[in-house]
Amino acid sequence: MSTRLPAALAALSALVLVGACGDRTLPPPGQVRIGIDTDALLPPGPGQPPPANTPLFDRLRIELFGPGETTPCDLCAREFGLDQGTVQGGRATFGVAPPAGHAGYLARVRLFRSTGATTAEPRATSTLETVFALPVTSAEGIIDVHVELMTASLGTPTGTLDAPADPLSGPAKGGLAGTFAQDHVRGCSSAPHDGEVCVPGGAYWMGDLTVGNTYGSTSSERLVVVSPFFMSATEATVGQYRASKLPVNTRVIVHETDPTCTFTTAAGAAESLPVNCVTRPAALAYCAKLGGALPSEAQWEYIAGARRSAFAVWGDDAAHCTDAVYARTNDAMPTAQTGECLVFGKGPAAVGSGKLDALALPGGVIRDVVGNLTEWMADAWTLQGKGCWNAALLTDPLCAAGQAGTTKDFTVRGGSFAQPGSQLRAAIRAVVSSDGNPFSSTIGFRCVRADSP
């Protein structure tokens, strides 16, 4: 391990290490030691067990700016992986050495999420940022300062290059580490009803920039806090819908009228199939009768991304035919992708058929999340960045009909038996025109219920 500074670097760079392992020979030049503290949960450090909840940020980028400069000086940008243990121990420190006696040097510190897009540049939507003025140094001696990066300030940088903030004096203690309470797993405070599973609350990144600008909606990235709630373990089945004794008529199209619909007028072999050809009002009525509601997009995506913004409920692997119910018809779109899994059957399958299309939670397993049927959502269709999506940090967002920015159209989420495996992605959003009380053989629903003590 080399411990000596090359002369060229020491001469022109404002960045100097405080003293690496074993570096005892160089006298410390006048410098500022900057400590980082943050309440955000970070990846575990060496030897630390994986946390129960999801780390939200993982990278730290540090840049130094000379007086009046708007781009970092030469060799004055560095990027690090930052872990929980380092912050907790007060060891997330780095030294910088601006010329002694000179004011006007700035540091920008950004804690960000390195994944979630095809490029790893810090994105404003997932970066905690502070820009601050470095104290004036003497020829020798260390000045300790620290910054606190708070998750609640997401989207609102502290200080700018034009108006830098002042750093806090003294070294970082690391006492904030992991204290962003909304990211903590919070269980339900009441008991589930039959067929329900408690979904513990937490925080996750909603949206996936790699989905691209598709299906009429721009994909985005938002930090979303979700309160605990109950979700039905499966999509509502034909048998469950029959047992509810809700009217059928025009609200649910029956199999005898349209053979692609699963609901039969008399109980038969289809009782365990998810009920499709259901209008949204019928789904709403069903959930209301159970004391619940349709899921919000935020609740649904939380589950579909396995509470950690994964591609799909099973993780980031590509789908295989036995993992979930998809690509089981090519009537509408006769391609190899849409018919890939026809050998396993055609149309929707009994709930729970997809081996990996399931999220195991302490209270039970939620099934048929990304496949089998697409599901009606509680939200009115709203483009990302509009209406209730227009903030960096959202708590239990729901774009209810009539709110500013919403449209009169309906939102659905999730893939179905009719879609190719590549579209079983938790973050894909889709819209259904509300004209004419729509229904579809590919759309069903499930219910959620608030956790009320």
Added chain:
Amino acid sequence: MIVWRCFAAASVMPLILGASACTKDLPPLPEVVLSVDTDLPVPLAVSSLRVDLYDEHGTWFQTADFARPDPRDWPVSFGVYADGSSTKSVWVRLRAYPTGQTRDYRGEAPHVWGGPMDPTPKTNAPRLLSGGVDVTPASAPWPLVTVDRLLYVELPSDAKKHARVTLHGACLGTSARFSNDPPVLTLGVATTCIDTEKTLAPVTLLSLADTADGAASVVATWPNEPCDAPAATNDADRICVAGGATVLGTADLLSGIEVAALPVRTFGLHRFWMDRFEVTVARYRAARARGFAQPAVPTPNDGPLSTSATGLCTWSTTPKGREDYALNCVPWNTARAFCKYLGGDLPTEAQWEHAATIAGRVEKARYPWGNDDPTCSRAAFGRGDDKSTHGKCLQFPQTPPPPKDSQNDLTPLGLNALGGGLSEWVIDKAVPYTDQCWLEGPIVDPRCEPAASDKSSIIRGANYILPQMVASTTRFVDDRTSGSYPLGLRCVYATDKVGTQ
């Protein structure tokens, strides 16, 4: 028990983990200080290092994942020592991979070339237990983008020892093997890739040195073929693209809507030269004059450019004042024959995507010019209008664009019109990256050469008539016999020696 010693980057500027991190709890000697380097580019292909420790009986007992996204952090150093118990040896599994490119750990058997991409999980796969609690990491590096290396280290009883290990790009995708059933590490049975593509060698005792190897990092030296005089070469019409690692594919859904662009893979590329411009009518005419025998004639348009059925082709039997326009309406066979006549070939997808998104950069960009949103003055695109999507640049004529419309459509190396202008033929056949051809192909210069019976090939890049710009990772398909008007070509060469042209 064995524990981590202070983990510090061996580079000269480990800003984090300052003095205090290392001086506080100095563990007792003796120890082995491992210095881990890679010849892959950081952070493009490698930005994390996963380290798993197994005891001498092959039982997994510790794991750490280190984000090292800055090339100055390599080689990465850490110490391993026994804390006084009877442990004498330790297995160290090193995996270098790009952060975020992970899969859920379900006990998958190691990746085998030619085998399934997602092998069936083993029920008795190794688990990591700590004090009786299962703390197995939920995810593991995705094998095809990972360099996986197993070491067997004998811990010294009385001295500090050093070893340096380089994780070679050639070993990408060649997973280390444990014993078969149960999957544990056994000396003489376990194998690992050292530096040869798709080749496993038995793990032997790691040789240790008394002093550290202070050599500079070899980051981004695989395959090591720089351009000798980039400035001079790049003034020419052939631009030198240095050899190196490239990342092919994307999770971007739209890029794979016609042909799947997943899984993302890391490959090596040898140095190549690429035409600065799309092949023009004049270049094609000159080749004809020198005797190029074309397999099929580009569709001629002996009138002016127009939106009529015959007016969209730029080629004309005699010059019509558009000699500097890019040649379109040329089928794949003719395009390839043209490039071969010039001593080159059509680009592979990997070469094309590398030139458009990576060459001259440290990270992969979305478009040839970077990540800025496309504009009508940047590139020639968006001039068509279909029923569902309105073109973004409808103020321009809906005929093939003059070269000046693409003058800002530039990569850092100066390659022109990879974004818009015309879409371009590449060699590869139109199969998803999950196809066996991609999974079994070489790690350096990958290609899926089409058979004569294959009807379609991939085309790359947006074109003037496409309503929207697309990311340069997008894979489109066209019939190889199609000489369609939004489609042209450029060639690549193994040399800068301009031959017959």
